[in-house]
Amino acid sequence: MAGGRPRDPHAEEAILRATLDLVAEVGLSGLTVDAVAARAGVGKATIYRRWSSKEALLFEAVATVAEEPPSPDTGSLRDDLLALSVPLGEKLADPHQGRVMVEMAAAAAQDDALREVQRAFVERRRASGRAILRRAVDRGEVPADVDADLVLDLVVGPAIYRSFLSHRPVDADLMVRTVDAVLAGLAVAAPS
Amino acid sequence: MAGGRPRDPHAEEAILRATLDLVAEVGLSGLTVDAVAARAGVGKATIYRRWSSKEALLFEAVATVAEEPPSPDTGSLRDDLLALSVPLGEKLADPHQGRVMVEMAAAAAQDDALREVQRAFVERRRASGRAILRRAVDRGEVPADVDADLVLDLVVGPAIYRSFLSHRPVDADLMVRTVDAVLAGLAVAAPS
């Protein structure tokens, strides 16, 4: 048993593009499936056949354009961490992207499936961060028993906190000072 | 001309209570103005007369029940910081409250007025935190040029980041390890 018309890949592409365009224009909360369908020149059913909700659609659309997490290996822990955190800071500093990020976080908070998607998305970036720390351990820059997860939380947390909750500006300088403060803590914890 | 029947404070109270009850039951996204009105035994217009949106209503309801920010003065920077951060961690660890927090953050991201309310709310807590650091400076625990804002971001950020974005558990232990890591950084920055 088989056959039937195959799904049109053009439709998929058009939907994702329309989604990104619209979310940039009106935000996640202002996004409507009707508008996506109209913009993409597609029936609503064609969207729901592929995604279970507009949030799921947005998550995939965002994933589509998200570049691979950077895996920097500059030989310096500080530079590696900055290569990881500065792009995040730039994303949060952009009002559009920052708003969409917190709206996605809110959506994920209410839906187990989306939460898992977002967790996995973040985890991929964290894996890259753990690799950075592993190399730093190998180089002797930090003690072997460093709590990599906590270090990453400390590097990333302040920017998230500022952007999502305390509504103070995020910029590159913040990321630098954050990394330096965290490294200071690692140094004292591991004196020669 | 001044006249007119004054607004009924009982209605105000009933609305806020109904809002809190309902948001605890169904979350911000599941909250409807109709339901609040019904639960409070109030007409919808009575709600809209006071608040411009259900988000604004929720913000005030939450502010109403929010206890004053703790102003601990234990004589120890570490204990003071924990007194500040552990209650936040507990709030985030509760699925209900954590979800509502990120939903409120998303709402604030889309509305200037709400953003300002949230910013002020957070700022009051941060002021308490800056006082803690000032006292620590006075005691000589940390150098006078400590960047209090960054320290507070580092203390709070990881928990926010975990709860909102990376969806890993938050608990008291996390708060302790975070504070200790931050203090380690301060120590090395200010060696005797």
Place this chain on the structure above:
Amino acid sequence: MAGGRPRDPHAEEAILRATLDLVAEVGLSGLTVDAVAARAGVGKATIYRRWSSKEALLFEAVATVAEEPPSPDTGSLRDDLLALSVPLGEKLADPHQGRVMVEMAAAAAQDDALREVQRAFVERRRASGRAILRRAVDRGEVPADVDADLVLDLVVGPAIYRSFLSHRPVDADLMVRTVDAVLAGLAVAAPS
């Protein structure tokens, strides 16, 4: 046992005037008590203290400006009837007044009290018409057993029917032809 402030006759007058102005502008269905109160510079309670509904208010407002029914006595039945019917035709021919009349009829259809008011209002005009016919009988113009009520119904009915239901124009010529046709019927019923 004592007084209390007497009702302000200025308020009464202002309310009735505002009602007539507004009903001319927006019709009975578009009339709101709030608007009447605002226009009259009066509290809503001051209106409800005097009238039980906006329809009752309108009925009294209209009665206030309604001139006394004409009691023509030209010596000719034809002229007397025309003196009675032509002004009605003019009222119906005016789109504003015609619309308000049918709206008032609809309101009266739903409310016993208003129906009685309207019935009495019409009855006063009919009494004048019956007097006309009585005089015509006295003059020997028509037989003594003429059914005055039916004659009046025949004189007035066509204009009402055209205006309310069949939506064809009403004009003075219609009233003349109607009266002449009715008189023709009377003549044959009372030959020489």
Place this chain on the structure above:
Amino acid sequence: MAGGRPRDPHAEEAILRATLDLVAEVGLSGLTVDAVAARAGVGKATIYRRWSSKEALLFEAVATVAEEPPSPDTGSLRDDLLALSVPLGEKLADPHQGRVMVEMAAAAAQDDALREVQRAFVERRRASGRAILRRAVDRGEVPADVDADLVLDLVVGPAIYRSFLSHRPVDADLMVRTVDAVLAGLAVAAPS
């Protein structure tokens, strides 16, 4: 491009039936679109997709159940006219139907489109009446230059006037006496 799901004729039917049921129960003014939707098991949008107002809906519902205008041909002008007017009299005599009729007239007075609908509805009945008179002319019962429109206005007007405005009872006897009076006028106008 033509596609799209066709409108469900079952919904249409259910809506019209619910409308008639409800208007019989509560009258036009007591009719609510919500109630129609609930009774018909239909969403409100499904109603608004087809009709622009509850009045428009009612007009169509009434038209749906209105029997074709009688086209009597008894060979007698008197009997033909009675065949036309007596059923109208019965309709007006019924409090329910009479009330709805005047409410519909009031609605038509305020809306051009509805007025045209009602005008056309009445006109169809009037055409039947004109045919009656034409045949009477052919038979030589009345002169060729009879003003058919005026005759019909005279036959129908009194009942309308009584029901809508003067609030006196309408019954079959009234219709008979009206027709006889009108015929008397025609006879004198056309003596052998």
Place this chain on the structure above:
DNA sequence: TATTAAGCGAGACGGTACGTCACGTCTTAGG
């Protein structure tokens, strides 16, 4: 003259219905 009961403008109150919007599903005809 002091009291007092009712009226006053203003406007908030609990309701009800409005007409709109977006949801996610379903039903067409056609490829």
Place this chain on the structure above:
DNA sequence: CCTAAGACGTGACGTACCGTCTCGCTTAATA
């Protein structure tokens, strides 16, 4: 079986009026 189009039932939205109810004032007639 997929497609575009678009109607479907559901349910919340924010608005507009309804008729009632305080408010803090007059304003006269009564005691």
